[in-house]
Amino acid sequence: MGGTLVGGLSLWDYLGITQGAALAVIVATVVLYVTFIVLTRFLGQRVLASLSGFDLLVVIVLGAILGRATMGHTPTLAGGVIAVVTLFALEGVIGRLTSRPRWERLVNNRAVLLMAGPVVLHDELRRTHVTAAELRSRLRQAGIRTDDEVAAVVLEPTGTISVLRRGVPIRPAMLTDVRSAGRMPSDLLSS
Structure with missing residues (x-):
């Protein structure tokens, strides 16, 4: 041609x-x-x-x-x-x-709870292949200084990690599709 x-x-x-x-x-x-x-x-x-x-x-x-x-x-x-x-x-x-x-x-993974209040959910870290070091890094990036400041940490379906601070109680509807949401301490949830 x-x-x-x-x-x-x-x-x-x-x-x-x-x-x-x-x-x-x-x-x-x-x-x-x-x-x-x-x-x-x-x-x-x-x-x-x-x-x-x-x-x-x-x-x-x-x-x-x-x-x-x-x-x-x-x-x-x-x-x-x-x-x-x-x-x-x-x-x-x-x-x-x-x-x-x-x-x-x-097609998409569910969101996963990685921390329920100050408690790290090590089984979920293993299941999602997130290391404790990566979790700590994300907490620092969110301005968290102690585990007591954490209400919840969620690995989102997109791969980002959301850090929710203590203070205002979390509406249970915000955790509807989050795996292990039942492990959240009741005092951190609104009624």
């Missing part, structure tokens, strides 16, 4: 894509997307939480692997466009599905 460029490849070889290769990009993108959802469900919100230096390196490497795997042996502009359109379509479908409670629970 055009003149020869580097390595004997034409411009079309860099930009175009065959139907079979297009289908392969779509299938690879869908499979990797579903794999990512399953792994984040299995490993929990911690995967989505703020990144350390090492975590950032892993994300960069993961992005390179996923990009290469979705694009096939010889990446092309058309293949990249197809992969991006497929990802956005998947996001749209998942977004619509998660507006229904049954599907939302399937």
Whole structure:
């Protein structure tokens, strides 16, 4: 279709894509997307939480692997466009599905109580793969000086950690979908 460029490849070889290769990009993108959802469900919100230096390196490497795997042996502009359109379509479908409670629970992790008042829930830390050091760091960032200042600490479905201070009692409705909310001391809840 055009003149020869580097390595004997034409411009079309860099930009175009065959139907079979297009289908392969779509299938690879869908499979990797579903794999990512399953792994984040299995490993929990911690995967989505703020990144350390090492975590950032892993994300960069993961992005390179996923990009290469979705694009096939010889990446092309058309293949990249197809992969991006497929990802956005998947996001749209998942977004619509998660507006229904049954599907939302399937795709997203529940919020999890990590501290009930001054008590650290070590079993929930283990289950969510959050370390005590990460919890302490988040408490310091929230301006907490002692455990007695804490009403609750919640690992949100997005991976962020919310710190609720003592003072105003917490409405139980605020903890409706939070795993282990039943472990909250009653004196920290409003009636």
